[in-house]
Amino acid sequence: MKFPSLVSFMPGLALMLQYEKQWLRDDVRAGLSVAAVALPVAIAYAQLTGVNAAVGLYSCVLPMLVYALFGTSRQLIVGPDAATCAVIAAVVTPLAAGDSMKHWQLVMTMTAMTGFWCLIASRFRLGVLADFLSKPILMGLLNGVAITIIVGQFSKIFGFTFDERYLIERLSGAPSYLTKTHWPTLLMGLVTLLTYALVKRYRPQWPASMCAMAVAAFLVWAFNLTSFNINVVGEVSAGLPSFQAPVFDIGIARELVVPALNLAMVSFVSMMLTARSFAAKNGYDIDADKEFRALGIANIASALSQGFAVSGADSRTAVNDANGGKSQLVSIIAAVLIALVALFFTAPLKYIPSSALGVVLVIASISLIDLKALWNLRVRDRSAFLLACTTLFSVLFIGVIPGITLAVLLGLFQFLATVMRPTDQVLGLDHKGVIRSVDDSGKAKSVPGVFIYRFNSPLTYFNATYFKRRLLEKFIREPDPVDCIIIDAVPCFTHLDLSVMAMLADLHQLLKKRGIRLVLAGRKRQMLGWFEQAGMQSGEGGILIRPDLYLALKMNQSYKQALAEGQAPVIKKAPEDDVLLYSHL
Structure with a gap:
């Protein structure tokens, strides 16, 4: 079509140039x-x-x-x-x-x-x-x-x-x-x-x-x-x-x-x-x-x-x-x-x-x-x-x-209100191995030793504190011991925000003292780039980043097997860490 920029600027003109006689x-x-x-x-x-x-x-x-x-x-x-x-x-x-x-x-x-x-x-x-x-x-x-x-x-x-x-x-x-x-x-x-x-x-x-x-x-x-x-x-x-x-x-x-x-x-x-x-x-x-x-x-x-x-x-x-x-x-x-x-x-x-x-x-x-x-x-x-x-x-x-x-x-x-106080879910696996919300229906159950959390809003400076509080509130209610927290990064990590990164660093240090590993699942390439820009450590000794939730679960299982065989480092937790965790709520 001739003059594509003009046609793009005038969409009505584009249709008129393709006018069909039977419409008249x-x-x-x-x-x-x-x-x-x-x-x-x-x-x-x-x-x-x-x-x-x-x-x-x-x-x-x-x-x-x-x-x-x-x-x-x-x-x-x-x-x-x-x-x-x-x-x-x-x-x-x-x-x-x-x-x-x-x-x-x-x-x-x-x-x-x-x-x-x-x-x-x-x-x-x-x-x-x-x-x-x-x-x-x-x-x-x-x-x-x-x-x-x-x-x-x-x-x-x-x-x-x-x-x-x-x-x-x-x-x-x-x-x-x-x-x-x-x-x-x-x-x-x-x-x-x-x-x-x-x-x-x-x-x-x-x-x-x-x-x-x-x-x-x-x-x-x-x-x-x-x-x-x-x-x-x-x-x-x-x-x-x-x-x-x-x-x-x-x-x-x-x-x-x-x-x-x-x-x-x-x-x-x-x-x-x-x-x-x-x-x-x-x-x-x-x-x-x-x-x-x-x-x-x-x-x-x-x-x-x-x-x-x-x-x-x-x-x-x-x-x-x-x-x-x-x-x-x-x-x-x-x-x-x-x-x-x-x-x-x-x-x-x-x-x-x-x-x-x-x-x-x-x-x-x-x-x-x-x-x-x-x-x-x-x-x-x-x-x-x-x-x-x-x-x-x-x-x-x-x-x-x-x-x-x-x-x-x-x-x-x-x-x-929707962005600052969104819905959130604790995730688990159903009988087919599919990740879904853990609720009263009982169709999904928590993975032993793993806490999976989803926050249904982009994280930014004005809801970062709320995100941290909600995660810890739900985590503390878990009846069984947990040694790994996995966050679904896809819905909440949409852009680089230094306030969010600071909150993550604080959360990581808090969990690390309790012997709990923090894993972000999804957006791996973007997250690695944002971690580098923010000067934060990822990987061993820092926050772990995985491509998706399923791979995060699989690699956590491999880590536990290696730990059982004495091939992975053990992080000891101090008795006062429970009090420290509650103080962040």
């Missing part, structure tokens, strides 16, 4: 369907973000084209997302202080920062962060964001304005707010909801959101309903945006750095969950690092085209897959159609009532809520349930941004 019909149908679903949602999300409806269209066109070239998922559709828009609105609104132009500029700035964070993460191959926020944490986060959006949109549907910023205060003031209901606005919202339900019921193949908004806009235009003080989108400028760099105050920009990092993390994790599920369904793999880069470039492209942050859109991706989309051409077709609307068909958009957009956002947010799955965690994994609930209530009680920050910290603490 499915891709065109999927592209039309995606555009029909994306249009009303983009306008609604623009309102949620606090910018003009045209910005929602801008946020679809260039990012979708960019992802079609740089993304590795064939089905994923990028675009405005409920969670990303809610995060941006929560950060930017207080900083803008009611200045609509400043608000727009800050939205673009935060979007660009999010893109740069994604590019940095891709450069350092941090695609593994897709697994950083665990499923329970993300579940709690999305449920919390969805509930926050729904409550916020009630003001649009009922025709009043919230004075409070946070959810709990808004709910506590609900009775007084309901007395301010603007009935024509509420009636328009109910008409939108009814239209949506009827289309879903009788014409499920039609884009229900677009039909509902079209009916609402037609009623406003035909009966001049703005005379009843029903708020509408208003004038939407036609044409594509002029490319410009975001203009911002450096002092305010500092306030966006950490929220943009949080947004990049949440957007990427959410996007990867969607991309991986559809990739598995359609039988191909995706590259997490390249997905990080594609998301970063898409967000920068959105910022330069005056749009806001984008992520993987699960609903539009599902529409793509349901209509048989085979390649990234679907994104290109949908982007072109949305661009045509932005160029020539913006006039009807000004009649769309805000209450109709609120209904569309509520419907979209309801799809994010899955309290049943969250509750089911209580039975399957109680710790995961508590983690999800903590994240959920953090978002509800302290706000979206602090809730996301806490979710990221919870993910970090969860990882550290």
Whole structure:
């Protein structure tokens, strides 16, 4: 293939160069369907973000084209997302202080920062962060964001304005707010909801959101309903945006750095969950690092085209897959159609009532809520349930941004807890001579005179002391005399850490005084190199290193035979060594 480096940099382009003609019909149908679903949602999300409806269209066109070239998922559709828009609105609104132009500029700035964070993460191959926020944490986060959006949109549907910023205060003031209901606005919202339900019921193949908004806009235009003080989108400028760099105050920009990092993390994790599920369904793999880069470039492209942050859109991706989309051409077709609307068909958009957009956002947010799955965690994994609930209530009680920050910290603490306090096992042999865990089942028994230990986490400076304590605790519980301790080095010795080496040297000296040999089994070549770098002795008189557990057992047996025949040195132990060993626990 020509230009291999270019193709590697643009995975989507590589697929397009190998495009098969039989895909075209499915891709065109999927592209039309995606555009029909994306249009009303983009306008609604623009309102949620606090910018003009045209910005929602801008946020679809260039990012979708960019992802079609740089993304590795064939089905994923990028675009405005409920969670990303809610995060941006929560950060930017207080900083803008009611200045609509400043608000727009800050939205673009935060979007660009999010893109740069994604590019940095891709450069350092941090695609593994897709697994950083665990499923329970993300579940709690999305449920919390969805509930926050729904409550916020009630003001649009009922025709009043919230004075409070946070959810709990808004709910506590609900009775007084309901007395301010603007009935024509509420009636328009109910008409939108009814239209949506009827289309879903009788014409499920039609884009229900677009039909509902079209009916609402037609009623406003035909009966001049703005005379009843029903708020509408208003004038939407036609044409594509002029490319410009975001203009911002450096002092305010500092306030966006950490929220943009949080947004990049949440957007990427959410996007990867969607991309991986559809990739598995359609039988191909995706590259997490390249997905990080594609998301970063898409967000920068959105910022330069005056749009806001984008992520993987699960609903539009599902529409793509349901209509048989085979390649990234679907994104290109949908982007072109949305661009045509932005160029020539913006006039009807000004009649769309805000209450109709609120209904569309509520419907979209309801799809994010899955309290049943969250509750089911209580039975399957109680710790995961508590983690999800903590994240959920953090978002509800302290706000979206602090809730996301806490979710990221919870993910970090969860990882550290797993690494610092991992599971461990004492190993033995079953009746077939296979090494396995010694447990209550009785399928494996300890090898006479040998203690085999496995620590299920990489050893580093912050868990080395715990490793030593756990090994000695389990060793002391052994009922029979032991003269050899074998450590399975494969799962725990993954890199050179001088603190770990110092701990090993201390452990070796402690055991040597009791006449117990210390053996490391596995990673022999690496271990020998690390011992040399650390200036530690291996082999006779030092820590023994064997290629694997089975060979370690065999060589220990040979050593005992040699010892019995008087051919091996005998190490005498002092009577005070037991006290010394206990003092290290």
